[in-house]
Structures are given as structure tokens and as C-alpha cells.
Amino acid sequence: MLMLTSPAFAANPVAKKVSAERTYKKSPADAAIGKKCLTCHNKEDDPGIYGEWKRSTHAVKNVDCYDCHKAKEGDKAAFKHEGAFIHVVVTPKTCANCHEAEVAQQQRSHHAKAGNILASIDNLLGEVIGGPAAVTVGCVQCHGSTVEVDANGRPTPQTWPNTGIGRINPDGSLGSCSSCHARHNFSAAQARTPDTCGKCHLGPDHPQLEIYNESKHGILYRANIKEMNLNSKKWVVGDDYTAAPTCATCHMSATREQKVTHDVGERISWTLRPAISTKLNMVRLSNGDEFDQPEGKPLPAVGDDVKGAKVTQILTWKQRRDKMKNVCVTCHSANTVAGHYKQFDDLVDLYNDKYAKPIAAVMKELEDKGYLTREPMDAKIKWTWFEIWHHEGRRARHGAAMMGPDYAWWHGIYEVSQHTYFKWIPELKEVVRKKDGNEDFANALLDKHFKPISGHDWFFNGMGKDAIEKVRKGYEDRYGKGALK
Structure with missing residues (x-):
């Protein structure tokens, strides 16, 4: 193979930092086609594409248009263009030609599986209700479309453009590296910023960006962004920067003890997405895939046959948490980190035990006894329960996880409480009254599932003198005797 130098090599200001031995090697024929691409996609005709590529590490390392868009005749998404077969949809499989380890991590990750929303209640709401x-312009722009191609090998306008993180590609690969490393610069620095993650991780049901911005971490990042050294090649927290973490710092980036990973779930010990949170063990397989096994369910052993492959590694939820703690202790004491996790766990347990588990149990009994159908979203009470766990409950849990107090309380548990007591419970009674003509079964369900939980005492018995006096004392200690009327 002959090493050829990119025409942008000398013009790129960082070219001198890259040795000739580290540039991309290609055949003379491929180099000629790549050069031909640049004669049309140049700074005059395609200044955005050309300009971003020219500033990129790809240009420095002699990677041009054809190296990424090259296809073979007969490939599902291939078509002939200016004498060469190319594809429009550059996939992780393409990127793996140079970034094999990163793509292997990404392909097994939660990100790659984001397209599974296509079989969920979320997508049902979008497709049927919306x-x-x-x-097309909402859900799958983050989760990823199933990219379809026409008879000419070009992606259809109904499914393209799309850079969803779990995009289902014509070549069978999952995801889009350009979700985080935007074309055609593919900057690592850009992917390290919280705003990149915020394209998808924001809004009423998963406002991670808003929570991050509210947190001390986000405040410190915005105040010290010039000290973040985002262009560092290795970007190790504690060595290259200490001012603040970003999303990438905690979930992906290297520490002094851990390598960078593109498996974004590796350091997550709770799932905060479903109606009821569970701690998660991770099972990795010989076929390159992995899956989460909830705490309490039997774990296979390394070497066991599971899902058509052999188990190669088990990461318990505690080991996953230790990986995250390893990031935290770069800047915090072990006691501080332990205290955070205690507060986080307590909030998740509160949400689970006081609200999610009893509501889910009542909803199941309503279905089992014929008060509700088993069809999704066909009754008002189902919408209310959906929003309690899918919106308010997620916000509360993520607020606790990322130290966003306003989201943990006012946008979280406060609204979970308000909607449980003053929307869901009245709707429960209405559902029962509609079938029975009375509320007896509803009251029996509340007595069975809610009344034994001490946190609901105030709802059944009032605040009580002791509780009110405790609040009064605390208020008067701060603001003076008689301050609370």
C-alpha cells in the first residue's frame, strides 16, 4: 500500500503535529478517486463540507471523501457516482475501519439500542396519537430511523437525513457516529461538550441538559470553559483538566485508572427510565453484544450459553457504580461521593416504594378485575400514570442523580405527589364508580396498597398535630416566634 499525502495536509494548522507514519494509507487508485471528489466538493462549491473537513484530523491523516463514502458494487446502499461506487449513509461499520475498538464499544451500548423505541409505548404515542x-422529525431524529434505500441505492427522504444515535443502517450496523462527532470535522472536543448530549437529553421526560446546567457541575463548566482543555488528545480528568466534568467526563472519558469508553451505560448502576427503577448488572457476550440483568434476577456465569452466545464478562451494579465513583473521586473525597450516592439512592427508593410500586400494583388489579382493558392509553388514568413515571418520576430521579435540586423536587417529587393525590386517585375512584356505581373497590385498593406506607399517612389522616408542630418549630427557629400563623 502506498502512503499518499492529502492536498489539505500542508494547509492544516495541526498537520505538523502528526507524523507521516500515522497518516492513512491507501492505494493509488483510491487516492485518485479521493482527489477527484475534492475537485467538486471544494471550498467554492461546498464551502461548509470542504471547510469542516479541511480543519479535521481526518484531513491531517489523509482521510478524504472517498475513504468514508467508498462502497462496493452490489452493496444495498451503493450507487455509481462520477465513475465510482459510493454510499451516502456513512455508518459505524465504515468508521470501524480505523476506529475498531470505539465502534465495538458503541455497538454493544445503550446508544446503539436507542432505535428500540420503535417498538415501545413512546413510539405508539407518536405514530398513532401524533x-x-x-x-420523523421528532422521535427518530434522536433515537434513529430505519434507513431505507430506493431502487437507485439512495436513502429515501422519509428516512433521511437522520443522525439518530440508534439509527438502523442498511448495512446492519446500529447508530451514527456523527450524532456526537458532527460532520465533516468529527471533532472530539465538540463531542465532549454537554450541548452535544443536550440535542437529545433534554425536555419534559429526560431533562439531563437542564439538570446539568442547574447543577454545580454545569455552573462550573460554563464559568471555566476556557480551562477545560477540550482539544486535548487524551483528555484525562485530573491531568488535562479539573475545572468541571461534562457528560462525557462521567459516562465515557478517561481517568487516571480507566480508559475512555464508548459504552455509555458501563458506569450506570440504576436504570432511571422505566416506571420502577432497578439496579442493573451487565452481561457481556462473545458476539459483541451485552444486556442488563436487573438486581435480584439470576446471573449467568462466565462461559455460560446465553442468547446464542457465550458470556464473556459480568459487571455487577456495584462494579458499574465503582467505575463512576472512580470519576467522582478525581475531584471529591470518598465521603462526599458516598454521601451523594446515599442521597441519590434514598430518593429513588422513595419514588419506587411510595409511588411507583403501589400505583403499578393498583393498575394491574384494575386490569385483572376488568375495570380497565389491557390496551395502552385508552383511559385517562393510564395517561396520568404514564406522565407520573415517564415525566415527573424521571425528572425526580435524574435530578437526584445529577444534583439538580429544582428537578428533584419542584419538577419531580412535588409533581409526582400532586398528580398522584389529586389526579390519579380521583381518576381511580371514577373508573371504579363507572363500573360498580360506588367507590368501594377503589377505597379497598388504596387501603391495601397505599395505607400501609407511612408516607401516605397525611393523606388519610391529615397532617397531624406533631407534624405541623415540627414544621412550626423549624420555621420559628429560623424566622422568629409567631412567624408561622
């Missing part, structure tokens, strides 16, 4: 056009 409409397919809303899904």
Missing part, C-alpha cells in the same frame, strides 16, 4: 410525520 402521526408519522411527527415521529
